[in-house]
Amino acid sequence: MPKAAPRTASRTPGARHVSLVALPDAVVSTLAGIYDVMNARSLMGTPSDSARAPFQVEIVGEATGPMTLASGVPMPVQRAIADIDSTDIIIVPSVLLRGSWSTGRYPALVAWIQRMHARGAVLCSACSGIFLLAETGLFDGKDATVHFGYARDFAETHPQVTIHPERVLVISGGREELISSGASTTWHDMVLYLVARFAGATDAQELARMYALQWHQDGLTPYITFEGKSDHGDAEIEAAQRWLSQHFSVANPVEEMIKRSKLAERTFKRRFTTATGVAPIAYVQRLRIEDAKRRLERTDASVDEISWRVGYEDAAFFRRLFKRTTGMAPGAYRKRFRIPEFARP
Structure with a gap:
């Protein structure tokens, strides 16, 4: 047929x-x-x-x-x-x-x-x-x-x-x-x-x-949760990333990474940006903002206290950076993503 x-x-x-x-x-x-x-x-x-x-x-x-x-x-x-x-x-x-x-x-x-x-x-x-x-x-x-x-x-x-x-x-x-x-x-x-x-x-x-x-x-x-690229094959930069994941809130973390790497400043910054796709200072900022997001979601700490704990003494700067990075002010982010009272253990 x-x-x-x-x-x-x-x-x-x-x-x-x-x-x-x-x-x-x-x-x-x-x-x-x-x-x-x-x-x-x-x-x-x-x-x-x-x-x-x-x-x-x-x-x-x-x-x-x-x-x-x-x-x-x-x-x-x-x-x-x-x-x-x-x-x-x-x-x-x-x-x-x-x-x-x-x-x-x-x-x-x-x-x-x-x-x-x-x-x-x-x-x-x-x-x-x-x-x-x-x-x-x-x-x-x-x-x-x-x-x-x-x-x-x-x-x-x-x-x-x-x-x-x-x-x-x-x-x-x-x-x-x-x-x-x-x-x-x-x-x-x-x-x-x-x-x-x-x-x-x-x-x-x-x-x-x-x-x-x-x-x-x-x-x-x-x-979106920031996850720094780590499969780039640059062992020196990967070591710096591991250190930074635990010490991003210290004062002057980029300078400390460079000192620990024993590379020239320009060389370190070039290799870090090439490997991760993000400049060192921007990488630090993203890690700090991610930690701040978790604190806003899970704690009752004030925005000023969270700012200090993630590495920023200037809370006004932190607020501007947070909004520029996430598209939301810290208070609005907390309201959106925090577990409501009725659902908490």
């Missing part, structure tokens, strides 16, 4: 078709969350609400039927990509990286995404889903974001894509059709953006209220 021709996904009149991609590496929480939130009007509203739903969301994959995701949970694939020759929005959910991402494992998905983009589809990634989307080559020379924990792996896998792990949402492309969201639950921001863009701000606000979703308006810098 001749093979049936590919079909356009069946559509609800007036609704944009969203193809939510299921693949074995996908994380169930992101995929299921996006599905429920974008289908909110159909799932929770009246029949008339369903008729006016702005999106029709389908879980798509290489074949229909149950697919076991990275979490070990089966997810039904509702439509095979071979049966879809047109869709409005494609979303690749978070994928779980065990070690590093291996390219070339999903050629049929990559080719289908390329075809859909050529026919006008908007491409979206949640968190680490950008690893798959970047294989299309459509993000080459473009800006994108990814979970900050995967930023180094992504840069090594796709060096042609400019990555901004501190950003919540990045919109690129000549038609603003390449959309990536950053760490973990920033898929909330992506979904709210898509609703605002294609259904209007009022719908986005209603959705945010319904699910208690919040825009990550402070960006992701406050969530």
